Amino acid sequence: MNAKSPAPQISLARPVAIANWLFVVATMVVIIVMVGGITRLTESGLSITQWNPVTGVLPPLSEQAWQAEYNLYRQTPEFIYEAGPAGMTLSDFKFIFFWEWFHRLIGRLIGIAFALPLAWFWIRGSIPKGYKLRLLALLALGGLQGTFGWLMVRSGLSGTMTDVSHFWLSIHLLTALFTLGGLVWTALDLRALARNAAARPSRLTGVAILAAMVLFLQLLLGAWVAGLNAGHASSDWPLMQGRFIPEYDTTKGLFWAVTHDPFLLHFLHRWWAWVAVAALVWLARCVRKTDRRASKAVHSAFGTQIILGIATVMTGVELWLAVAHQLVGALLVIATAWAMHSAGRRDGTAL
Structure with a gap:
């Protein structure tokens, strides 16, 4: 039996x-x-x-x-x-x-x-x-x-x-x-x-880690800009008060200026954004063939974020534009996490 x-x-x-x-x-x-x-x-x-x-x-x-x-x-x-x-x-x-x-x-x-x-x-x-x-x-x-x-x-x-x-x-x-x-x-x-x-x-790939580090620094600068009200340091773009590099206080040392001076932080935040764009474009291109939706999400998020950032500056930090800038920042984190995940998928397919 x-x-x-x-x-x-x-x-x-x-x-x-x-x-x-x-x-x-x-x-x-x-x-x-x-x-x-x-x-x-x-x-x-x-x-x-x-x-x-x-x-x-x-x-x-x-x-x-x-x-x-x-x-x-x-x-x-x-x-x-x-x-x-x-x-x-x-x-x-x-x-x-x-x-x-x-x-x-x-x-x-x-x-x-x-x-x-x-x-x-x-x-x-x-x-x-x-x-x-x-x-x-x-x-x-x-x-x-x-x-x-x-x-x-x-x-x-x-x-x-x-x-x-x-x-x-x-x-x-x-x-x-x-x-x-x-x-x-x-x-x-x-x-x-x-x-x-x-x-x-999914695993972390080299390009994903690089994109995450660059974006992290941009978000950190943005948080410091918000905390120090540094968005009000200038209302013109691309120059700041008629200059490319604004005057900033170095009497307490460069490290203090980088972490406390509103003019320098505003300058760093607005121009490091383009380094973040380059890193995110690279990440998006890496997943374009396997996950086109994630690639489009990254491009759409950082494009909208750049426009909102410039508009926020030029309107003297209009409340709802600044809020939209922070909101899209969160959406950019989601899009980046999605693309990073797709880049590390072991089966090479999109979800």
């Missing part, structure tokens, strides 16, 4: 469902990056002086509560040296409070939107082999993002600084963008796995 063959095991892994969930979270990250830009541009970031993870979900619900929050804000250097002398009213305070509160609310929603489905997929055994640690790392990055956000706010609540530290602002923003890239990369790996059970994760 022939022995019965073992019944085939049915995999509980759901790579498509997890990939779709990660794309939803990535969309939320893009939204919070955009709202973060509004928060920065409206000088709203220091309006909430405390971090209350639970009770802070609700805004003030009475005039007495509003007055209490306003009184706390009135003790900050930003109010003492800038907002107060400018004649800020309680109504003005409510406007800036809203954007910081909304920014924090979206951050909380992202945490819930990531942690709860992750637990659900984990309990049901739906996470494919080899992806649990990666998903936990993305969760940890989200937690770090919240911590960095509070450290950024705290940096502007004492001393004589009327803004948050541009270093902490860059850490806060770049962590969000790095997490965004990780979400997209992981989702693309899972989609490849859904198409082919033997698919291996």
